Amino acid sequence: MMMNVQLTIPTMMERAEKFFPKKQVISRYSNGIKRFTYKEIGKRTRQLANVLENLGVKKGEAVGTLAWNHHRHLEAYFAIPGISALLHTINIRLDPQQIAYIINHAKDKVLLVDDCFLPILDAIKYHIPTVEAIIVMTDEESVPATTLTNVYEYEALLKTGSETYLFSTDINENDPAGLCYTSATTGNPKGVVYTHRSIYLHSMALGLADTCAVSEQDIAMPIVPMFHVNAWGFPFACTWFGTNVVMPGPFFTPKILAELIESEKVTIAAGVPTIWMGVLKEMEEREYDFSNVRSFISGGSAAPRGIIEKYEKKFGVPFVQAYGMTETSPLVMASVLKSNQQALPDDERYEYKAKQGMIIPGVDMKVIGVEGEVKWDGKEMGELLLRGPWIASEYLNDERTTDAFHDGWLHTGDVVTVDEEGFVKIVDRTKDLIKSGGEWISSVDLENALMAHEGIFEASVIAVPHEKWQERPVACVVLKDAYKDQVTKEEVLAFLAPQFAKWWLPDDVLFMEEIPKTSVGKFLKRKLREQVLEQYQSNL
Amino acid sequence: MMMNVQLTIPTMMERAEKFFPKKQVISRYSNGIKRFTYKEIGKRTRQLANVLENLGVKKGEAVGTLAWNHHRHLEAYFAIPGISALLHTINIRLDPQQIAYIINHAKDKVLLVDDCFLPILDAIKYHIPTVEAIIVMTDEESVPATTLTNVYEYEALLKTGSETYLFSTDINENDPAGLCYTSATTGNPKGVVYTHRSIYLHSMALGLADTCAVSEQDIAMPIVPMFHVNAWGFPFACTWFGTNVVMPGPFFTPKILAELIESEKVTIAAGVPTIWMGVLKEMEEREYDFSNVRSFISGGSAAPRGIIEKYEKKFGVPFVQAYGMTETSPLVMASVLKSNQQALPDDERYEYKAKQGMIIPGVDMKVIGVEGEVKWDGKEMGELLLRGPWIASEYLNDERTTDAFHDGWLHTGDVVTVDEEGFVKIVDRTKDLIKSGGEWISSVDLENALMAHEGIFEASVIAVPHEKWQERPVACVVLKDAYKDQVTKEEVLAFLAPQFAKWWLPDDVLFMEEIPKTSVGKFLKRKLREQVLEQYQSNL
Known part of the structure; x- marks a missing residue:
């Protein structure tokens, strides 16, 4: 039979170190850009893993991050699962009470935090008893003044770790690797636990020619925050495939993004529609060379058709919608046109491109309307149900699990239509439907x-x-x-x-x-x- | 955590039926071409699955095939694993005694055989006692005269099966799904058992942008026989991704292949170097329009650099080497150049392209020379060791297992060098090395x-x-x-x-x-x- 080789995250970083030692992580900070090779990132990741182990983080325990998209956050993405702990990315836009709730709910033992987010922790410091150490990430000379205790500076701490530290080999692919909380309409955020297997398979899916086709040839910029469903998996896939990654860093503006795309010759970038609207406005005001861009990926909510058309027709920049949610790792659909759709007149093509797209390999769907499965006529509405190896089966220790997960399917709460081509369009949330x-x-x-x-x-x-x-x-x-x-x-x-x-x-x-x-x-x-x-x- | 969804072969065919019902399988036979949609192939596959079940094939039992590349063989590829039985593809080029050996060794219960290969079975009919039924695949009016018993005609039998038969849902991804024997230098062929999981993951790997990038946009022609390591996995991947497939059928010549590539607008084809040499000769003698070809994949043995250069420089046809073996599903390496290699002068580029290439995501390698792991200098020689979820861990019930599988690695018996880029070049077989x-x-x-x-x-x-x-x-x-x-x-x-x-x-x-x-x-x-x-x- 076949080898019992587990699908784990450390193997992805090991591949980058081994085969792409000279490829780069390009990390923007407030005062410029830093460049690291994967060889360097690999060493630093191993140091961080060693440091976390020395701080007492054990298998299955959570380490929280409150951070922008930068190289240190990427190191955390691999170091934490690398000691078989849980990478808990915390949404810095939640209010402090909610942040305290999820830190407690996840039982975070250590927090990695950008200097600019220290005030958040200051505000909740008496309410997060599980936290034993706080590691501050800064590009300044020193850590800002804080009343917090057990505070370490990332770079100083890194020096105490070994560059040749070996990642854990005691990992089953079904072990937890990541944790992300999603806001609920009522009550506290709900936690979704990713496994090594789910992240591995999802990363593979990102590399498929028919989805995002993430490749070594790319220069990828995840604009979507790394605290938003793992920046849609890009940090994992890009490292695995040896892709140069541009990290947009803190407090970016559309202008900063457009300049980075031009100067770093970005080929693929991922963000929410509001980002793309901002960048579009910027493009209309100044001239940028975006000739290297092969795909802007938009997700999180539906992008208006007008935006898609303007990007493609006016600026020649291919624009692809993707669909997913925290519970789905997130990628489950992409509006990549099939060969017969490519050949259609513009008007019909953009009709399809404005939809959320088609289910990608590995995921299955069912759409349940008033009278069972809906007709694929682009009209009949039903709730989208999803199933697959990177779809959650529950919320972490949460009574609300049963609302969304039953009969073996995730009930997304999204009301959709499906057309003859199998393209899905979100028309509403079930709770916002008018019956x-x-x-x-x-x-x-x-x-x-x-x-x-x-x-x-x-x-x-x-x-x-x-x-x-x-x-x-x-x-x-x-x-x-x-x-x-x-x-x-x-x-x-x-x-x-x-x-x-x-x-x-x-x-x-x-x-x-x-x-x-x-x-x-x-x-x-x-x-x-x-x-x-x-x-x-x-x-x- | 994440859903416990098994990675199984039936889900791949279900996707083709659901999302690509109009895409085509184009099957050449002696007197022309037949075209089937995946909707039709899906129905026929379900009928065949039902038929095999009715013939008494049980979970885990083997069904053998002796057949060229055609639509019926594709149906068998999905129908047999679809009832959780073993797809045993038999190499028709083995001598009859060896064929009898492997049929017995695999305990084939049913055989699917092309009419032209009936004489092989006639010759060994008294020596294959496990076989209870023989299903003959023919494009003629009737089955040729034979002294075999329990012979059925494929199309007639299909009519007794249900088009809406449901594939088995009782499949664990580690269940056996396929079986292929590889010739040994001494003794009988050795059997390698593929699992649902290994075939699923290998198919996913074929779709990666950095390997073969098999896509819905493609028109793919697996020239490599379907009895050779599952035609390198193309039938599985193409069906899953909704790719049009051109099956070259029986007794093809370079001229027939070249004409098919032109007329069917093939974009990607896979075959051994001797095939590509034949096609090249044909291209030099007549003019063909190969403008749709985006990749010819060559594997099985090393293609001479001259061939690669001629395809690319003289005819503008991209030519990629791949490496693998029966024990590796087979794809483990591809000579797809990294971005920095793409930018090199022609001479250096072809130096790399003439190598077997770089390990693809999911697989790991180690090269062991006289004094442990070799230097990556393109000179030091060592044996190639492989590891990964689609690498075998043993030969089926075979004492020779321990020769090739130990310490958690497959010892390939191939002697290779590795250069600074991680590109592997096969220089010899260990047994042919001169010490x-x-x-x-x-x-x-x-x-x-x-x-x-x-x-x-x-x-x-x-x-x-x-x-x-x-x-x-x-x-x-x-x-x-x-x-x-x-x-x-x-x-x-x-x-x-x-x-x-x-x-x-x-x-x-x-x-x-x-x-x-x-x-x-x-x-x-x-x-x-x-x-x-x-x-x-x-x-x-």
Whole structure:
């Protein structure tokens, strides 16, 4: 039979050291750029692994990181799983109470933290009793003043570790390797544990010609934060494949990103749509040479079709959407066109490219609508269910597991359509769907239509309870300043009418000053719904 | 943690049916070409699986195939593992006694056989008692006359199976899925068992951008026989990725291959060097449009540098060497140049391209010479050791297992050098190495040098025992007709002298009429050595 060789993360770094010792990690910091070879990164990673072991980190224990995308964070990505501990990447945008919650929930024993994020730890220092040591990463001469105790400086500490330290060989591929918390609509964040196997297979998937085709030939820039689902797996895949990596570092702007892409001859970069909108604006204002770019990967939320077309048609930069979530490692879909779709007229091609795309090898999907599996007609809506070796089976020690994981599938909570080609389009979240008389109305579709109105700045559509139809849609609209008090409810409804079935049209249009948002800028529909219901009740 | 989803072969066919129902398998037969969609192939595969189950094939039992590359063989590739049985591909070029041996050794319960290979079974029918049914695959009206019993016709039998038969879900990824025997220098062939996991991971590796980058965009032609290490895994990978596959069918010639490549717009094809030499000759004689080809993959033995250069420079056809063996699934190396190598002058680039290449992700290597691990200087020789999830750990029920598998590594028996880039070059087989006074002399290096002499048609260098030096090289040379009796031993040695250290030069040069060869055209050095030793002894 075949060798029982485990699929583990240390083998990926070992390959970079062995076959790509001269390839580079290019790490931007506030005052410039540092360049390291994989040979150097390998040695530093081994030193860090040794240091963590000396600090008493044991197999299965968690080490947290609060950090931007830089070379030291990459070292942590391999050193922590390299001693069979858990790489716990902490989202620095959570509020301090939530950060304290997840540090406690994960039982982080050591934290690696960028100097700029020390104030976060200062604020919660009395609430994180499991933490025994804090390692500060800085490019300055010294660590900033802090009231924290057991604080070490990364570079000084590294010198105490051995460059030839051997990674753990006592790793089963199903051992935990990583941990990432995802925000919940209500309550505390939920933890997802990645295994060596899931990260290994997911990295392999990133290298497939039909997904992102990450290659040694690339110069890759993960703009998506390393505290966001492992920067979508790029740090792992790039190291394994010997790809030059450009780490954009702290507090970057669209201008900084555009300059890096040009100067470092980046071929592939990954980020959320807001990043790409910013870079696009930058490109429209100044001239950049992006001729080396072969793919900008966009994920996290849907990129508007207009952006995709502008990148490709105006600037000749290939733009690919990808879909995934914390629970899915994340990559499960990419809007890479099949050969027959490539041959279509532009309009149809961009129709497909604006979708989330097709399930990649290794993952399986099922879409369940009101009456079982939906027809693949691009119209019938259902919830997306996923299954595969890099899909989570639970939340870490969390009662909410059963909501999302049952019958062997992850219930994503995303409402989608599937077309004849198997391309998936997200139309809504199940919780934001409006269930009207046994039919589903997509709030997102209505919102997109509303936002195409010249006077509307932003719009959100929510469900309000209805005696006969269970639920009915109500539109909440913020007008652009120049249009304030110039647009009526009737005009808005008349604008929507030609685009939708009559029963889809909102029962009401409410004009507002602003729409409540989450910390990452998404509409906070729960809050909005409360506001609207209050308003309705007070009107009774 | 992550879902416990098994990496199994049926999921690959299911993906083709679901997402690529219109993509095609293009199957050449003696009188033309048949085209099937993956939707049709999927239904037929399910029918075949059902049929095999009805014939009594149980989990873990072997089903043998004696067949060319065609759509039915592809169906067998998925139907047999689809009922968790073993796909045993039988090398039709073995002699009948060996075929009988492996059928018995594998305990094949059912055989699938091309009509043209029925005479082989006729010859051994009394010696294969485990076989309960023979399914004949033919494109003719009826099965040829045969004295065999329990013979069924494939298409007629298929009609008795259900198109909606469900593949087994009771498969652990470590269950056996395939079986292939490899010839041994002495004794019977040795069996290698592939698992669902090894085939799945190997297929994924074929899709990596840095290896073969098999993609949905491709039109792939596996010329390498499907009885040769699963046609290097192409049938599995292509189906999984929804790639159009061109099956070259029976008794093809270089002309037939060239015409297929042109007419079917093949983008990637895989075959042994002799195939590529034949196709090259064809290209030099007639004009073909190969503009769609993005890669010809060559493996099985080393392709001469001249061939590679001619393909690329004269015809603009990218040519890539790959390395592997039955024990390695087979892909473990590919001569895909790294970015820094791409930028080199032609001469250096082809120096690298003529090597077997670099270890691909997932596999690890070690090269052990006279004094432990060799230097990566492109000179020091050592035996290539391999390790990885698609490398065998044993031969099936075979005492010879311990020769090749020990200390957790496969000892390939190939003697190689490794250069600074990590590129591996095979210089010899361990058994053909000449061990002279504690140093190694490569017979292959001497042979290549000899064959560059204008008067020499072919040459083989063997070791003869020596009192002082243990072994010394002797060259066996066949002169071209025009040079018969025109070249002396002294001339040959003088020709070699400037190219080698003095102690490498053969002690003797023997002129012969021919060099004994194996059934596949390789030098039969064992036989040659016996002949030479006999000659020496009779001269005493």
